[in-house]
Amino acid sequence: MVIARRDFTATVLSKTFFFFLLGPLFPLLLGGVFGGIGARVASQTAQPVVAVVMHEKEFEVLYKARQRLADATGEDAVVHLAYYAPEPDSDAQVKRLLKSSNPPIRAVLTGWFGDPKLVGDLRPDSATERQIKLLLRNSIMPEFPSPRLDVERTAPAAGSMAKDRAVTAQLGQMFLFFLTILLAGMLLSQMIEEKSNKIIEVIAAAVPIDSMFLGKLFAMLGACLLGLLVWGSIGFATVAFLSGGNLDKIPAPAVGWPAFLGFAVIYFSMNYLLLGALFLSIGAQASTAREVQILSMPVTFAQVLIFGLAAVAVGAPNSPGAMAAAIFPLSSPLVMLARAAEVPGFGPHFLALAWQALWVGIILAIGARLFRRRVLQSGRARPFWRRRSTA
């Protein structure tokens, strides 16, 4: 408790914690910058503009057909049309329009409905060509009155619900994975301060190494949860604002939102404790910051592998693969969060949490033992069969 409190206050009250809290802003800013650039590029590479050089009445009919199609498939799914009055020199007008970059004209439609001609840089059977053909057909066909469509609304079909929940499960897993990969790595270097300041000797003489590890682990978990509270509040407010308060549009998990969010926090904590205990144990063996840096890359890859293992559970929460991944302690929190999204019921979660907690203890105990043996060079005599003859 003393060590946890010291580490927590030393972390949270340091100036660097402010930057830690600002951390998620950097990807958001980068996302904004690159998103802006992407949007600009996308605006230029979205559905092409086709110049229509026809009689104005024909353009109006064609445009109405285009709007009907856009209403059904989405504005960005249909080619854009721009009207240009025919000029005497038709060829010259076509050439000039094809050189236009504002708007970026991909092709020019000339002639009339009886004899249309499309000119432009078009691949054979391109989407633009097919869409113009469809629009022309819809334009010249006599208009029929719209038939009445009788619609009966039912509860979500099992198939669609399972698909939606699988999406929630996947998102939940990815969220957990990214948070852990970003935050748990810090534990690799937790012992460096004590080692470099020589205070390890004082601590080791006062408390068991297991307690020191546990204190450090929970201190960093506390700091991360504090960060999550800040980020989560901002994120929730942002999502609520952007969705206009319609949060119910996001697919609801099987256990319901309140329980799922509770599980997300609990499984994040467990995931952090499990991987953190492992990283703390590995990092404690390192004696310099350089060694810790070298260790960080394989550790990141290991996390990706664990994520890959957990991902098999999404969409098939009761499959043998999912069960195996739920039993393997390091992937268990990720798998169980996905399960919370896909399968109702709380029983397996309590079992899984107890299992995961047991493994946190086991990993910490092994880590502390390794630290005592390899770093402090403690331990009883080796058994006789492992001793080398010194004769």
Next chain:
Amino acid sequence: MLRQALAQSWTSEFAVEARNLVKDFGEKRAVDGVSLTVPTGSIYGLLGPNGAGKTTTLRMLLGIIDPSSGERSVLGNIRPLEVASRVGYLPEERGLYPSMNAREAIAFLGALRGMPLAEGRRRGDQLLADAGLSDWAKKPIRTLSKGMAQTVQLLGTLVHDPRLIVLDEPFSGLDPINQGKLERLIRERAANGVTVIFSTHVIAHAERLCERIAIIAAGKVAFEGRVDEARSRLRQIVRLRTRACDGPWRSALPANARCEHGEWVFELPDSGPEPLLKALMDGDAGIETLAIERPGLHEAFVAIAGEAAAEAMGNPELGG
């Protein structure tokens, strides 16, 4: 059952007991069968050159590392960490969190030993005031001088009023004034019934402070007992200055008597001083000065641990 049986075999008369402690680091044996008994309320010195195994012995006694073999009991407990709240330890390599202020560092060290933080802060303020460091109470450790930081760590070692204080080379890095302060502090604590164990390679400190010592050389205990016992292992030294340079009285001097700067130096013969005095007076030696000296701990150390170990200990006078 075995542990219980072992625990029962320890006596409460001793604050610390060790039996045949052995520590191997790989193929190297750092401590080789060390046995100690530290009486409760005494000041006990571990004496030996650098690398003799003093720190490793202390670390085993405190439970920082387990011995490869052997047993130890601290304040009646065979698991030293279970009595950590009654033990204060100042390691040889001093270490504090640089960003902590002095008051918090003392409170933290107390809290590690089970003292409530608020109480630790209050006592920290008091100890800093007593040490004349009140102005530095709120300053981060990184801004303190090495000596000040060392004092802060020492105060942190004592803040929870331990019954056993273990100090590993406590005098190193301290100026003579602070060494004197530390000696006084050790005596004060011992006067209140606290057991103090310290390691040193400066014989003068051990000689001034300790009731009992263990001389450790090459991982082994070469001597363990009272300081006067160590000194009594050597014969008393006679220093004699006479007016006459020669005469029949010379035959009364031992064969190994040597003349240093006009003064005869030799070990007091088994027969005692009386026959020698009689021979000197009968032979008209003309005694100018005659001194019979008990050998110092340094001489005892040389005799016990060997000349090489004594050389490794350096000049005791310089050490203070």
